[in-house]
Amino acid sequence: MNLIVAIDDQNAIGKEGNLLCHLSADLRHFKALTTGHTVVMGSRTYLSLPRRPLPNRRNIVLTRQDAALFEGAEVVRSVDEILNLNNPNALNTPNTPNSPTSPNSPNSPTVPTTPIIPDNEIFIIGGGQVYEQLLPYTNRLYITRIHHTFPDADTFFPAIDYSQWQLVSRETFPADDKNRYDYSFEEYRRGK
Numbered sequence: 001m002n003l004i005v006a007i008d009d010q011n012a013i014g015k016e017g018n019l020l021c022h023l024s025a026d027l028r029h030f031k032a033l034t035t036g037h038t039v040v041m042g043s044r045t046y047l048s049l050p051r052r053p054l055p056n057r058r059n060i061v062l063t064r065q066d067a068a069l070f071e072g073a074e075v076v077r078s079v080d081e082i083l084n085l086n087n088p089n090a091l092n093t094p095n096t097p098n099s100p101t102s103p104n105s106p107n108s109p110t111v112p113t114t115p116i117i118p119d120n121e122i123f124i125i126g127g128g129q130v131y132e133q134l135l136p137y138t139n140r141l142y143i144t145r146i147h148h149t150f151p152d153a154d155t156f157f158p159a160i161d162y163s164q165w166q167l168v169s170r171e172t173f174p175a176d177d178k179n180r181y182d183y184s185f186e187e188y189r190r191g192k
């Protein structure tokens, strides 16, 4: 299972239900890594998305609330259910008759596009509660490090024990017109 997150210098990930900032390069990076796959998130993160469900991905939401609140996503009720997502005996059905990739969906673009059918590769995409519970089951970490400290952040990523992780790659970029802060893309694999 993969996990993807953007964190600041203090491990912060959010503020008042939103991201700390919008780095256009990070949004592109997130889209490139997750498109075509399954994305798993907590209900608060799902409801904070400007466009939901995330297109061309299988959207899974962890919640104890009524599934009807999460149109376009599949709802799961426990960490165990997430760990069984690829188990064919434990299939969930999308929470709408019109799947986002269905050609008959009223949300289909008028310009014909080839729908991307998501595969079984899972990305945990937040937020704080979900990262905390799923990090122990993750074997690949994609961290965007925003080289800044956001003083009013209220949601944090759990502490990472780096002795358990091997750095696979790191690329660092300076701030520019579309990216207000310096940032790095890092990839880790569990194990030494």
Ligand SMILES: NC(=O)c1ccc[n+]([C@@H]2O[C@H](COP(=O)([O-])OP(=O)(O)OC[C@H]3O[C@@H](n4cnc5c(N)ncnc54)[C@H](OP(=O)(O)O)[C@@H]3O)[C@@H](O)[C@H]2O)c1
Binding pocket: 004, 005, 006, 007, 012, 013, 014, 015, 016, 017, 018, 019, 020, 041, 042, 043, 044, 045, 046, 048, 062, 063, 064, 065, 076, 077, 078, 079, 125, 126, 127, 128, 129, 130, 131, 133, 155
């Ligand atoms: N920087 C990043 O990369 C990044 C990524 C994603 C999100 N974020 C930020 O993180 C913040 C949101 O994080 P959050 O911790 O407040 O919320 P969250 O993890 O997105 O969602 C929490 C909700 O998930 C459900 N939940 C959690 N554990 C559960 C369990 N074991 N069983 C059933 N349901 C469970 C509950 O939903 P119900 O209350 O509906 O039952 C809970 O209220 C926002 O600020 C967001 O912008 C940052």
